[in-house]
Amino acid sequence: MLDFKFIKDNLDAIRENIKNRYVSADPEKVADLYDQRNAVLQELEDLRRQRNENAGKMKGKLEPEVRQGLIAEGKALKEKIAEVEGRMEGLLAELMEAAKLIPNMAHPDAPVGKEDKDNLEIHRSADPTEFSFKPKDHVELAEELDLVDFENAARVSGSKFYYLKNEAVLLELALTRYALDVLQKHGFMLTITPDIAREEIVEGVGFNPRGEESNIYNLEGTGTCLVGTAEITLGGYYAGQMIDLSKGPILMAGVSHCFRREAGAAGQYSKGLYRVHQFTKIEMFAYCKAEESDDLHMKLRAIEEEIFNGLEIPFRVVDTCTGDLGGPAYRKFDLEAWMPGRGDEGDWGEVTSTSNCTDYQSRRLGIRYKDEDGTNRYAHTLNGTAIAVSRGIIALLENFQQEDGSIRIPEKLVPYTGFKEIHRS
Numbered sequence: 001m002l003d004f005k006f007i008k009d010n011l012d013a014i015r016e017n018i019k020n021r022y023v024s025a026d027p028e029k030v031a032d033l034y035d036q037r038n039a040v041l042q043e044l045e046d047l048r049r050q051r052n053e054n055a056g057k058m059k060g061k062l063e064p065e066v067r068q069g070l071i072a073e074g075k076a077l078k079e080k081i082a083e084v085e086g087r088m089e090g091l092l093a094e095l096m097e098a099a100k101l102i103p104n105m106a107h108p109d110a111p112v113g114k115e116d117k118d119n120l121e122i123h124r125s126a127d128p129t130e131f132s133f134k135p136k137d138h139v140e141l142a143e144e145l146d147l148v149d150f151e152n153a154a155r156v157s158g159s160k161f162y163y164l165k166n167e168a169v170l171l172e173l174a175l176t177r178y179a180l181d182v183l184q185k186h187g188f189m190l191t192i193t194p195d196i197a198r199e200e201i202v203e204g205v206g207f208n209p210r211g212e213e214s215n216i217y218n219l220e221g222t223g224t225c226l227v228g229t230a231e232i233t234l235g236g237y238y239a240g241q242m243i244d245l246s247k248g249p250i251l252m253a254g255v256s257h258c259f260r261r262e263a264g265a266a267g268q269y270s271k272g273l274y275r276v277h278q279f280t281k282i283e284m285f286a287y288c289k290a291e292e293s294d295d296l297h298m299k300l301r302a303i304e305e306e307i308f309n310g311l312e313i314p315f316r317v318v319d320t321c322t323g324d325l326g327g328p329a330y331r332k333f334d335l336e337a338w339m340p341g342r343g344d345e346g347d348w349g350e351v352t353s354t355s356n357c358t359d360y361q362s363r364r365l366g367i368r369y370k371d372e373d374g375t376n377r378y379a380h381t382l383n384g385t386a387i388a389v390s391r392g393i394i395a396l397l398e399n400f401q402q403e404d405g406s407i408r409i410p411e412k413l414v415p416y417t418g419f420k421e422i423h424r425s
Contacts, residue, residue: 001099001364004034017105020112020322025101033095040091044084051077100203104360106322107331113321119334120321125305126314128338128346129399137341138397139272142168144405145422147397148273160277167422171396171409172280172389174416176255179282179386182307186299188253188284193233195257196224201236204365206328206357217259230254231383234285239365243379249288249296253386256281273390274349282386289369290359293380297356300384301333304352307386310412313395314338316348329355337395351391354384 007014008031018025054074058067111120129135142148147168153161164172180190202209202216202225209216209225217226227233234254243250258281273279284303288296301317308315320332332355336348359378362368368376400408407422414420 001096001360002102002104003363004030004037004095004099007031007099007102008034013105014102017322018102020106021103021325021327022114022323023101023103023327025103026098027102030095030098030102033091033098037088037091037095040084040088044081044088047077047081047084051081100364103325103327104330104358106325107356109319110325110331111319111321114323115321116324118321118323119318121316121318122333123305123317124314125309125316128314129340131340131401131403133403135340135346135398135401137272138339138394140341141397141401141405141407142272145407145424147171147422150272158277160275162273162276167417167419168393170417170419171393171413171422174413175387175389175392175396176280176282177416178310178413179307180253180255182303182310183253183282183284183386186251186303188251191234191252191254193227193230193254193256195227195259197227197232197236199223199225201239201365202227202232204239205232205235205361206326206364207232215260215262217261226259227256228260229258229281229383230256230283231285234283235361235381235383236365237285238287238367238379241367242376243287243367243369245287245289245369245379249286249292252285254283254285256283258388273394276390279388279390281388284354284382284384284386286382287362287367287369287379288382289371290377290380293356293358293382296380297331297333297354297382300354300382301335304335304354304384304386308335308337308351310410311392311396312410312412313399315351320353326355328357328360330358330360331356337391337399339394339398340401341394341398349391349394351388351395352385355382357381357383 007027011027011031014027054070054077058070111118147165149163149165153163184190199209207216207228208214209218216228219225233256234252257278259278284300286296315335315337318334318336320334325332332353334350335352337351338346339349340346342349358380361381362378367379369379371377397407400410402408405424409417409420
């Protein structure tokens with residue numbers, strides 16, 4: 001969340017940011033509650049000072065009636081302090097709830113807009129793949145090559161689940177290992193994260209764990225959720241801790257299953273593997289000093305580009321518009337791969353994103369570091385998708401399909417798969 005004083009002192013800018021983000025929040029309420037909290041805090045500090053002074057007077061030899069008077073005064077102060085602490089607790093809870101609704105400030109260069117069409121393309125790796133034949137979409141290719149089974153998965157688990165089969169299993173493992181090798185080369189600590197997180201961590205990272213609009217699977221009666229991304233578990237790794245950033249940013253990579261309740265609206269752009277309830281993802285997460293986060297954000301984006309350049313998949317990078325940033329993000333870049341089977345003539349589809357969340361998440365999670373002056377500061381946090389495997393498989397099948405129905409494997413993946421092509425049996 002944003003700093004309470006920052007909200008109070010920058011109400012006009014906060015209002016404009018809320019408008020550009022197309023969300024509902026009440027910064028005036030936050031400012032008013034912050035003032036009330038400060039007044040009650042001052043009252044509480046005065047009472048505690050009086051209590052200490054009272055305790056000091058109790059030392060030494062006193063007349064009985066004086067001692068009794070001080071005891072009575074001390075008891076009254078104790079009761080008053082308890083009452084004011086109760087008011088403070090209620091005010092803080094109300095202040096936190098109101099402040100959580102206010103999104104992070106957006107980067108000055110983030111395009112203002114509400115929908116995908118408002119995103120700004122800033123880089124393209126290559127032209128869309130061309131074919132001498134009519135390309136098929138990944139669903140048709142996967143069914144012909146016996147790589148994915150949607151029908152039995154729907155019968156066993158429900159719609160938008162799937163079985164990977166045969167070479168697709170090895171392809172998922174190959175994409176995972178390929179991405180991890182790239183990340184290890186760049187100094188990331190590799191992890192396999194839990195698929196479950198406590199609700200307070202989920203909320204602290206910036207996801208809504210409950211309610212109709214939540215995209216999170218809540219595990220009833222446990223106070224925990226299935227994670228929608230390893231950003232949650234990696235972001236919670238240092239919750240409530242003081243971290244050491246004196247030797248540079250902390251870089252973590254997490255392999256996890258990801259679970260999403262809402263798999264998207266029906267239609268050709270959400271068919272097959274593109275929007276599903278469960279998939280594997282390799283996530284990057286970084287903690288750094290405030291002055292390092294802009295450059296580190298560009299590094300995460302460069303790593304995503306390196307991964308997809310290595311896979312020889314055409315992609316473009318877009319600067320995400322304010323209405324699609326997500327509450328914690330200050331700036332977000334999406335990498336969209338060319339998907340020849342998307343729509344009637346092919347189209348771009350999101351495969352990764354990377355966000356700089358500044359100190360928005362760490363303020364909620366209580367993650368701090370000491371700067372050069374010894375001052376405690378909230379760390380900046382960043383996240384980025386190395387690869388969402390199901391969407392990586394879509395891009396591979398569709399871009400490397402051949403006229404005879406087989407799939408060529410890009411050279412970088414061959415050492416991991418052990419085969420150069422997937423053929424019909």
